[in-house]
Amino acid sequence: MLEIKKLSKCFDDLEVLRDINLSVSKGEVIVIIGPSGSGKSTLLRCVNLLEQPTGGEILYLGQDITCLGKKVTDYRKHVGMVFQKFNLFPLKNALENVMYAPVKLNKVSHKEAREQAMELLRKVGLESKADTYPAALSGGQQQRVAIARALAMKPEILLFDEPTSALDPELVGDVLEVMKQLAGEGMTMIVVTHEMGFARDVADRVIFMDGGYIVEEGVPCDIFTQPKNERTKSFLARVL
Amino acid sequence: MELHFKKALDTLGPSLWGGIGIVLFITLAGFACALAVALLVAVGRLSKIKILSRILAIIIELVRGTPLLVQFFYIYYVVPILLNSILSLFGYDTNIQLEASTCGIIGFAINYGCYMSEVIRSAILAIDSGQREAGLALGFSENKVLFHFIMPPALRNSVPVFGNYLVMLIKDTSLLAMISVQELLLRTKTYASQTFLTVEAYTILALVYLCLSIPLSYLSRMVERMLKRAR
Numbered sequence: 001m002l003e004i005k006k007l008s009k010c011f012d013d014l015e016v017l018r019d020i021n022l023s024v025s026k027g028e029v030i031v032i033i034g035p036s037g038s039g040k041s042t043l044l045r046c047v048n049l050l051e052q053p054t055g056g057e058i059l060y061l062g063q064d065i066t067c068l069g070k071k072v073t074d075y076r077k078h079v080g081m082v083f084q085k086f087n088l089f090p091l092k093n094a095l096e097n098v099m100y101a102p103v104k105l106n107k108v109s110h111k112e113a114r115e116q117a118m119e120l121l122r123k124v125g126l127e128s129k130a131d132t133y134p135a136a137l138s139g140g141q142q143q144r145v146a147i148a149r150a151l152a153m154k155p156e157i158l159l160f161d162e163p164t165s166a167l168d169p170e171l172v173g174d175v176l177e178v179m180k181q182l183a184g185e186g187m188t189m190i191v192v193t194h195e196m197g198f199a200r201d202v203a204d205r206v207i208f209m210d211g212g213y214i215v216e217e218g219v220p221c222d223i224f225t226q227p228k229n230e231r232t233k234s235f236l237a238r239v240l
Numbered sequence: 241m242e243l244h245f246k247k248a249l250d251t252l253g254p255s256l257w258g259g260i261g262i263v264l265f266i267t268l269a270g271f272a273c274a275l276a277v278a279l280l281v282a283v284g285r286l287s288k289i290k291i292l293s294r295i296l297a298i299i300i301e302l303v304r305g306t307p308l309l310v311q312f313f314y315i316y317y318v319v320p321i322l323l324n325s326i327l328s329l330f331g332y333d334t335n336i337q338l339e340a341s342t343c344g345i346i347g348f349a350i351n352y353g354c355y356m357s358e359v360i361r362s363a364i365l366a367i368d369s370g371q372r373e374a375g376l377a378l379g380f381s382e383n384k385v386l387f388h389f390i391m392p393p394a395l396r397n398s399v400p401v402f403g404n405y406l407v408m409l410i411k412d413t414s415l416l417a418m419i420s421v422q423e424l425l426l427r428t429k430t431y432a433s434q435t436f437l438t439v440e441a442y443t444i445l446a447l448v449y450l451c452l453s454i455p456l457s458y459l460s461r462m463v464e465r466m467l468k469r470a471r
Contacts, residue, residue, distance in 0.1 A: 048377055050373055050376060050377065070381070073379050073380065073381050074379070076376065076377060076378070076379045077378070077379035079377075080377070080378075081373075081374075081377035083370060083373065083374065083377075085368075085370050086370075087368070087370035087371060087373060087374035088374075089371065089374070089389055090393060091392055091393055091396070100388075101378040101379065101380070104380070104384075104388065105378070105379050105380065146374075149378070150377075150378075153378060153379060
């Protein structure tokens with residue numbers, strides 16, 4: 001459903017992504033790993049055009065989305081994103097965070113949006129925190145609300161940008177649990193993470209990036225047990 | 241020296257009551273207009289249209305670089321002449337005159353609007369860029385993101401500073417005496433020159449200003465605390 005062809009991205013003179021080719025089919029869970037500065041996050045942010053690619057194309061359902069102009073907002077409704085720092089709206093409680101976009105953008109009725117939002121909060125195990133403001137939630141809880149918020153727009157693809165990197169180690173598990181559940185339900189996901197356990201257990205395909213290139217890609221057991229590339233080997237040797 | 245506060249209060253008091261009405265009206269109207277101007281200018285300053293941002297920056301410099309009193313004089317005496325002569329170029333023979341208190345409100349709107357726009361602008365810039373990205377990722381457009389997710393917390397964070405400006409503004413209405421607005425200072429001045437109760441009259445005037453500004457600054461502190469508690 002998503003096809004990335006010869007994608008490149010430069011910040012001034014700095015080439016961050018070079019010749020990225022990647023296709024994602026429906027229901028697939030793709031995990032991107034790699035050292036800091038390898039371009040993982042930039043790639044993810046290019047997929048929903050938070051960064052405008054400098055070259056190449058991204059086809060969503062056959063249509064190139066890099067030149068949509070103002071219609072990019074319609075495309076973004078189909079692509080949810082979960083951020084490293086959660087980015088919840090601080091003046092809205094958990095429930096309002098989740099139901100705000102459907103009400104404002106999809107003209108869903110208040111009542112219907114509310115029910116749907118409660119359903120999503122239940123799904124991420126935070127029904128009881130509906131009235132709580134982000135400042136009073138733990139990092140793990142905030143991230144789960146953020147996942148519910150992304151799901152509220154009923155996206156076709158979910159992007160996760162290091163969703164557990166800003167969390168205390170003991171809170172990581174709850175968030176990963178929710179992500180596993182989503183993967184089990186057939187959600188198409190692209191996940192940038194340093195959680196190798198998650199990558200091994202949940203990913204359909206693992207992509208290793210370094211220096212702006214996709215260095216190696218394959219099913220998790222191949223990548224983790226018999227990486228072909230030297231760079232992949234040394235990276236995994238250090239993180240595993 | 242003999243002081244006649246009782247007498248001064250009895251005779252000056254009613255006149256000051258009338259002045260307070262005018263001062264409050266100009267303060268509220270001026271502040272409301274200034275807020276509107278500030279919002280528009282702040283958004284314009286941050287817009288991607290370079291020329292608009294540049295022009296607004298120059299206007300802000302001009303306004304901040306000249307005294308408020310001079311601006312009042314300019315609006316009251318110069319602007320009508322300019323308007324009339326421009327209109328006469330198009331063959332209209334007009335005699336536009338601006339009422340002094342209207343000039344006051346316009347002057348406050350422009351002057352305080354420019355100062356407060358910088359407050360709003362920096363408050364907007366202080367909002368974490370993650371808020372914008374979260375809004376965009378949900379499918380909001382840039383403009384909607386500004387309206388729904390950036391402006392509300394930015395304005396909220398600006399409230400304490402707005403409170404200060406409001407207190408400053410109510411005191412600055414005394415400048416309007418110079419362009420013949422019948423506010424507190426002008427009334428007191430007239431009274432003092434007629435009765436020679438100079439000490440009494442100006443002391444009462446100072447106290448009246450205190451009675452106006454102290455509750456106002458107390459109120460703004462209360463609002464500030466309320467906002468803090470709600471978070």
